[in-house]
Amino acid sequence: MNTFIATLPKAELHVHLIGTLEPRLFLKLAKRNNIQTAYSTLENIKSALQKFDSLDSFLDVYYQVAQVVQTEQDFYDITLAYLKKAAKQRVLHAEFFFEAQTYMQWGITFETIITGITDAIKDAYKKYGISAMPILCFLRNLSEEYALEVLKASLPFKDDIVAIGLASHEKDNPPSKFVGLFTQAKKHGYKLCAHAGEDVGPDYIWQAIKLLHVDRIDHGVRCLEDKDLVAYLQKTYLPLTVCPLSNMRLNIFNKKNYPILQLMNEDLNISINSDDPAFFGGYINENYAEAHKMDLSRDQLVQCARNSINSSFASLEQKERMIHKLEKWLQYH
Numbered sequence: 001m002n003t004f005i006a007t008l009p010k011a012e013l014h015v016h017l018i019g020t021l022e023p024r025l026f027l028k029l030a031k032r033n034n035i036q037t038a039y040s041t042l043e044n045i046k047s048a049l050q051k052f053d054s055l056d057s058f059l060d061v062y063y064q065v066a067q068v069v070q071t072e073q074d075f076y077d078i079t080l081a082y083l084k085k086a087a088k089q090r091v092l093h094a095e096f097f098f099e100a101q102t103y104m105q106w107g108i109t110f111e112t113i114i115t116g117i118t119d120a121i122k123d124a125y126k127k128y129g130i131s132a133m134p135i136l137c138f139l140r141n142l143s144e145e146y147a148l149e150v151l152k153a154s155l156p157f158k159d160d161i162v163a164i165g166l167a168s169h170e171k172d173n174p175p176s177k178f179v180g181l182f183t184q185a186k187k188h189g190y191k192l193c194a195h196a197g198e199d200v201g202p203d204y205i206w207q208a209i210k211l212l213h214v215d216r217i218d219h220g221v222r223c224l225e226d227k228d229l230v231a232y233l234q235k236t237y238l239p240l241t242v243c244p245l246s247n248m249r250l251n252i253f254n255k256k257n258y259p260i261l262q263l264m265n266e267d268l269n270i271s272i273n274s275d276d277p278a279f280f281g282g283y284i285n286e287n288y289a290e291a292h293k294m295d296l297s298r299d300q301l302v303q304c305a306r307n308s309i310n311s312s313f314a315s316l317e318q319k320e321r322m323i324h325k326l327e328k329w330l331q332y333h
């Protein structure tokens with residue numbers, strides 16, 4: 001790895017906890033919980049990771065993998081493993097999604113999930129110096145009514161959760177389906193994020209902006225299809241959390257037409273993130289390296305890192321400390 005990228009101080013804003021579950025930990029959890037899955041060996045898992053070629057076919061594998069995570073200890077282990085890895089890649093601060101609904105459908109309580117996660121966050125800070133905040137991510141293919149139930153279950157723990165998100169099967173599940181959820185979440189003090197402009201074009205990004213009033217758009221790469229939207233994003237500097245390896249692996253774009261340089265040249269507020277690193281062949285630094293290969297200059301990579309810190313939900317004081325670290329690092333690089 002290019003040492004410039006490897007040591008660049010940065011924040012990660014778009015990563016799913018289950019998307020960080022590496023095959024070895026997956027097998028360990030399957031054994032510990034005595035769960036039979038379609039993937040009983042490393043080879044099975046590796047071949048499954050080769051098979052998907054779209055968002056929908058990827059999600060089929062993703063939910064199979066998620067089954068092995070069941071106890072507070074499991075949530076602790078997977079969170080700690082990700083934060084350790086992120087800290088090694090010079091991530092100072094991470095905001096990651098957890099999809100509580102996946103587990104609650106199987107009878108696991110919200111408390112079990114969030115306790116494992118928050119304990120790991122505290123320990124990761126002590127052990128590796130990385131700060132982290134979880135984002136409660138809703139599954140857009142399920143009903144708004146169920147989402148509201150889960151939002152209610154989260155309220156006793158809301159001080160430990162920074163935001164809500166919206167992910168999963170994008171087609172036919174528009175942001176407009178969740179206006180009530182986002183309105184409620186905002187009332188309870190949550191920040192708001194939504195995946196949009198990945199599998200579906202600018203229309204869903206507009207909906208996320210106008211109907212859900214999001215603080216960040218996850219992906220948003222297809223904004224370039226709409227000039228008015230680009231102008232709006234330039235004016236407001238609304239953050240887009242871009243995930244190059246994910247988009248290419250799921251055939252949203254390919255290496256030849258990936259528009260990261262164009263997004264940057266349009267002066268949009270983009271950050272670089274990993275999405276589901278255990279599935280897409282790379283953590284955050286591999287995504288930075290990919291962006292560099294696609295002609296993002298060193299200055300532009302630094303700008304992405306700066307954007308990631310400024311677009312995070314960390315306190316102003318915490319952001320200033322991180323920017324100071326970035327500036328200090330720049331004196332020597």
Ligand SMILES: [Zn+2]
Binds near residue numbers: 014016167195275
């Ligand atoms: Zn995502």
